[in-house]
Amino acid sequence: MLFQVRHPFAIPALVIVGALLVSACTGAAQPGSSTSPSAQGAPVAGGTVTIPIGADPTLNPWSPNAFVESLFINRAIFEGLTKPGKDLAPAPDLAESWNTAADGLSWTFKLRSGVKWSDxxxxxxxxxxxxxxxxxxxxxxxxxxxxxxxxxxxxxxVDPNTVRFDLSRKFAALPSFLAYNSGILPKHILSSNPLTTASFNKGVPVSTGPFKVEKYTSGQSVSLVRNDNYFGPKPYLEKVVFTVVPDPNTQIAQALAGDVTIMILDNKAAVDRVKTANGLAVVSRPLVQYYWLALNQTDTRFTDVRVRQAFVHAIDRQAIIKSVESGYGSIANSPITPALAAYYDPSLASKYPYDQAKAKDLLAQAGWTPGPDGVLQKNGQPFKFTMDVGQRGVLEPVNALIQQDLKKVGVIAELNTMEWNAYIQKDVVRREYTATVNWWTYPSDPDVFPYYHSSAAGKGFNIPGYQDPKLDDLLVQGQSASDLDARKAVYKQLQAYTSETLPYLFLWYPQEIDVISTSLNGVPELGLRDAMHYLGEWWLAKK
Incomplete structure (x- = not known):
């Protein structure tokens, strides 16, 4: 079967928006409607767009150090075989078409001809x-x-313009995964350089996108200019500058001063203030994203599922959504988000109500009893541990709220706040942590294999290191199923199983709030990171 633009399991964008509105109504009160800039005549060339990011990026989509901030630039300069379409289905990028073999054990991609690297x-x-x-x-x-x-x-x-992916098992979602963080790298530059030490990663890399890196100044900015060797239409914008601004409140101040063209608003409490500013619009975007609390499974206190379930009951997740998201979000109880409406199981939404008595009962069943100071203990050891906190977005206030809630049931979580890059290296790369809060954003497909399969424990995205043969089997079944109904059945089982076993402690499903200059046009209705694939179509109205 030939796939060019659509994918058999894609969820239409309007359905996703509808699902988010439903989730807002069934969770916290739905926030007020957003406004967005309207198109201002025919596109014009020229101008510079400024986008703040929280830390220095790594300019290589496959580097183990390429985390959140890196996604913006890597998606703008490196192209994959596919990209997320404006309807979230995989769309052609460096590949113009693809097909799967009759047995499902290979995919063949026909590449565009005439493509050049920026050099x-x-x-x-x-x-x-x-x-x-x-x-x-x-x-x-x-x-x-x-x-x-x-x-x-x-x-x-197969030939200079054709490649074949040979598989060990069916992988129906391959075109969708190739659209996310899977940029192709230049063999002639990197064939002799290790992935993690190439000067390429922190300098001026060679790429194929509509823009290329002009200058990288650590701690300050990364500037992009038009790539004259780009195979497609010439971009409208002359330049794109990513400024390194770690503090979200400073980002807001810069936006209000007119120094930012577009940004993700991490501090949603500022929505009303930004909405009233001249020259700015606020737009709510659907997200395939959720926040989680990971408990390192090398710590035997957390291998008891009753402890994990107790923690979820102990944490007032609705209060977190109200406090740090200003109501933009809904409680999560599985890795499949409401944005994936065809797969999401709404029956799980009320599985873990905030219930401190239930939390205490589960902890008692697990052998934890109150000590003389009220702190739970077991075998003479108090239930105390450290939660590492990355200085990014809402993570600091969220951890403080979780700390308060756990203390109410006799569990002491001591917070260790860290600079973001140091946190990533310690907790995500080296896994030297006990407990940590973070989030996942993933392709518009329910395949969560990379985050949950036992093979991903260690260097992969299975941050807790949770290993479960039954879950592994469900993940493989989901990847292998090619029929929509069969996939829906598998992922319904997977949601029920993960909500019971809690490999991660699911916290909430957020929405993305973007602040956009009213002079900026051509930005598709996607999350800002996905919209970077379409940077060549953005344009600024003349003032």
């Missing part, structure tokens, strides 16, 4: 094979997102 060298199937065979599929390199491709055995060059 003028020709792009070919060799670059695709190199990216996957020499980087992604090499376990010792620890490539970011490697677990997404656990079903891929190898990539074969």
């Amino acid at each position: 003028g060298n020709a792009f070919s199937a060799d670059d695709v094979a190199f990216t996957f065979n020499d980087i992604v599929l090499k376990p010792d390199l620890g490539a970011q997102n490697r677990a997404s491709y656990a079903a891929v055995k190898s990539v074969t060059v």
Whole structure:
């Protein structure tokens, strides 16, 4: 079967927006409606767009150090075989078409002809094979997102414009996964350089997108200019500058001063203040995202599911949504978000009500009893542990609220606040943590294999290190099923199972709030990071 623009399991954008409105109504009171800039005549060329990011990026989509801030720029300069379409279905990018074999054990991608790298060298199937065979599929390199491709055995060059992905099992969602954080890298530049030490990652990389890096000043900014070797239409914008601004409140102040063109509003309490500012619009975007609390499974206190269930009952998640998200969100009890309306199971929404008595009962069943100071203890040891807190977005106030709630049931969580990059290295890369709060944003597909399968524990995205053969089997079944009804059935089971076993402690499903200059046009109705794939279509109205 040939796939060009649509994907058999894609969820239409309007359905996703509707699902988010429903979730808002059934959770916290629905926030007021958003406004968005309207198109202002025909596109015009020129101008500079400024976007704040929270930390220095790593300019390589496969680097294990390429986290949140890196996504903006990497999606703007590196192209994948596919990209998220404006309806969230996988759309052509470096590949113009694709098809799967009758047995489902291979996918063949036909590449665009005439594509060049920003340094003028020709792009070919060799670059695709190199990216996957020499980087992604090499376990010792620890490539970011490697677990997404656990079903891929190898990539074969069929001819200069054709590649074949050979699989160990059916992988129906491959085109969707190739659209996310899976940029192709230049073989002629990186064939002799290790992934994590290439000067490429913190300098001026070679890429294929409509923009290329002009200058990278650590701690200050990354500037992009038009890529004259780009195969597609010339971008309207002359320049795009990503400024490094760690403090969300400083980002807001800059936006109000007119120094920001577009940004994600991490501090949603500022929505009303920003809405009333001249020249700015506030837009609510659907997200396939959820926040979680990970409890390291090497700590035997957390291997007891009753403890994990007790923690969820002990945490007032609705209060968190109200406090840090200003009501923009809904309680999460599984990894499948309401945005994936065809798969989401709404019956789980009320599974873990805020109930301190229930939390205390479960902890007692697990052998934890109050000590003389009220702190729970077991075998003479108090229930105390450290929660690492990354200085990013809402994480600091969220951790403080969780700390307060756990203390009410006799559990002491001591907070260790860290600079974001140091936190990523310690908790995410090296896994040197006991408990931590973070979030996942993933493709518009319910396949969560990279975040939950046992093979992803360690260097992969399975942050808690949770390993469960039954869950592994469900994850493989979901990847292998090619029929929509069969996939829906598998992922309904997976939601029920993960909500019971809690590999992660699910907190809430957020919405993205973007602040946009009313002079900016051409931004698709996607999350801002996904919208970076369409940076060549953005344009600024003349003032």
